[in-house]
Amino acid sequence: AQSVSQHNHHVILSEAASLELGCNYSYGGTVNLFWYVQYPGQHLQLLLKYFSGDPLVKGIKGFEAEFIKSKFSFNLRKPSVQWSDTAEYFCAVSSRGSYIPTFGRGTSLIVHP
Amino acid sequence: DAGVIQSPRHEVTEMGQEVTLRCKPISGHNSLFWYRQTMMRGLELLIYFNNNVPIDDSGMPEDRFSAKMPNASFSTLKIQPSEPRDSAVYFCASSGPGAVYEQYFGPGTRLTVT
Numbered sequence: 001a002q003s004v005s006q007h008n009h010h011v012i013l014s015e016a017a018s019l020e021l022g023c024n025y026s027y028g029g030t031v032n033l034f035w036y037v038q039y040p041g042q043h044l045q046l047l048l049k050y051f052s053g054d055p056l057v058k059g060i061k062g063f064e065a066e067f068i069k070s071k072f073s074f075n076l077r078k079p080s081v082q083w084s085d086t087a088e089y090f091c092a093v094s095s096r097g098s099y100i101p102t103f104g105r106g107t108s109l110i111v112h113p
Numbered sequence: 114d115a116g117v118i119q120s121p122r123h124e125v126t127e128m129g130q131e132v133t134l135r136c137k138p139i140s141g142h143n144s145l146f147w148y149r150q151t152m153m154r155g156l157e158l159l160i161y162f163n164n165n166v167p168i169d170d171s172g173m174p175e176d177r178f179s180a181k182m183p184n185a186s187f188s189t190l191k192i193q194p195s196e197p198r199d200s201a202v203y204f205c206a207s208s209g210p211g212a213v214y215e216q217y218f219g220p221g222t223r224l225t226v227t
Contacts, residue, residue, distance in 0.1 A: 032214045043117075043204060043218040044156075051214070090156065094214060099144050100169060101216065105155040 002027035004093050006104035013081055014112050021076040021107050023091030030096035033074040035065055038088040038106075047089070050074065061085070083113045115139075117219035119205050125225045131193040134203050134222045137186055142209030146216060147180055147190050150202045159203075162188065195226045 007022040025031065033050040048059025055067040065076045074091060088108050092101040118137040126132055138145050147159040160170040162182045173180070177196070182188040192199055202223050206216040 034215070036218075043220045044206075044216075045218070046215055049215060099163065099208060099213060100146075100158065100161055101214075103156045103158075 002031075002093055002095065002102050004091055004102050004104035006089075006091055006107050008107045009105070010108045010110075012110045012112065015083055016080045017111075019076070019078040019081045019085070019109070021089055021091075021109070023074045023076065023104060025072050025074070025091075025093040025102075027072075027093065027095055032094045032096060032101070033065070033067060034092040034094075034101060035059065035063070035074075035076050036090040036092060036103075038090065040087065044090065047076075081109075081111045083111050085109060086111045117205055117207055117217055119203075119219035119222050121222060122220060123223045123225075125227065126195055127227055128196055129194045130226075131191065132195045132199075132224060132226075134190040134192075134205075134224070136188045136190070136205030136219060138188070138205070138207030139209065139217055140186065142207035142217070143185065144208045144213070145182060145188050146206040146208075147188070148204040148206065148218075150204060150221070151200075156204075159190070192224075195224075197226045200224055200226050 003026045005024045035047040036044040037047045038044045048057050050057045050067050057065050088106045090106045091104040094101040120135045145162040149157045158172045160180045165182045180190045202221045204221045205219045
């Protein structure tokens with residue numbers, strides 16, 4: 001069974017600071033990788049995804065993530081965060097051909113104005 | 114598209130009562146997922162349907178929980194009898210052709226069992 005580990009449970013930043021949220025997974029085969037965001041009181045929304053090709057993936061709202069196969073990692077980054085980025089961020093992984101992703105526990109990001 | 118629709122958005126009930134949560138997936142999507150989200154356990158997959166058929170229900174906590182999908186546009190999650198530990202936010206998500214690996218989540222139902 002695969003597992004997803006998000007190292008940072010809580011992150012607090014000031015506006016304009018850079019962000020990197022870690023995500024590691026345990027699965028030896030080909031994977032699909034996702035980052036979802038959940039704004040306060042709202043449902044989860046897809047932020048970005050990786051299936052194949054360029055390991056550096058651009059998502060919405062200036063977010064990007066890099067797939068490093070050798071490290072089983074898919075870290076989320078943003079050069080300059082905004083107050084509106086305050087949310088819970090979930091990394092998810094599914095094995096190629098599976099419709100069922102495994103979600104990490106989430107990272108709560110608070111951005112102070 | 115209206116997205117995934119869930120009802121009710123909030124439900125407060127007393128222990129022992131039956132609770133029914135409803136979900137309408139995005140039209141054309143053929144996969145449907147029910148999740149439960151709590152502070153303690155995070156996001157847990159309860160059950161997964163494909164083409165209205167339950168494929169994986171290993172996440173359903175116990176016999177008090179049941180889920181049905183009578184047609185492609187409707188699913189229910191029932192808890193009978195409900196217990197305080199069932200208090201959580203329950204999300205429905207769907208996926209389908211063109212985006213088979215991406216999930217589109219509904220707004221969730223916040224269930225409180227007193």
